[in-house]
Amino acid sequence: MSAALEQLGTGFLFTEGPLWHPRGKFLLFSDMPGDHMRRWSATDGITTFRKPCDMSNGLTYDRQGRPEDALMAALGLAMAQDEAGDAEAALRTYASAHARAERIGRRP
Numbered sequence: 001m002s003a004a005l006e007q008l009g010t011g012f013l014f015t016e017g018p019l020w021h022p023r024g025k026f027l028l029f030s031d032m033p034g035d036h037m038r039r040w041s042a043t044d045g046i047t048t049f050r051k052p053c054d055m056s057n058g059l060t061y062d063r064q065g066r067p068e069d070a071l072m073a074a075l076g077l078a079m080a081q082d083e084a085g086d087a088e089a090a091l092r093t094y095a096s097a098h099a100r101a102e103r104i105g106r107r108p
Contacts (some may be wrong), residue, residue: 009046019059028067030056
């Protein structure tokens with residue numbers, strides 16, 4: 001088996017991810033220092049998924065198929081409320097530096 005590599009875009013500072021959505025057929029990735037999360041699909045090419053994105057990285061999916069990411073600038077985690085990865089979906093921060101500090105007995 002052989003496969004060809006294809007460059008999807010240029011002009012990013014430092015990309016992390018990538019995370020493929022098997023049902024939606026799109027790729028999410030972060031340009032962490034650029035504070036920009038992007039989405040690639042064969043149909044639309046590269047588009048903005050979320051900007052600013054709190055320098056997100058560590059992309060994964062939860063058990064319901066919703067994207068999650070670590071928010072480096074906010075010291076928290078975010079989960080998109082829409083399993084299709086809709087950029088307009090509300091995000092909720094469900095762990096923060098303050099909550100973590102309280103759990104381990106420290107002040108942020």
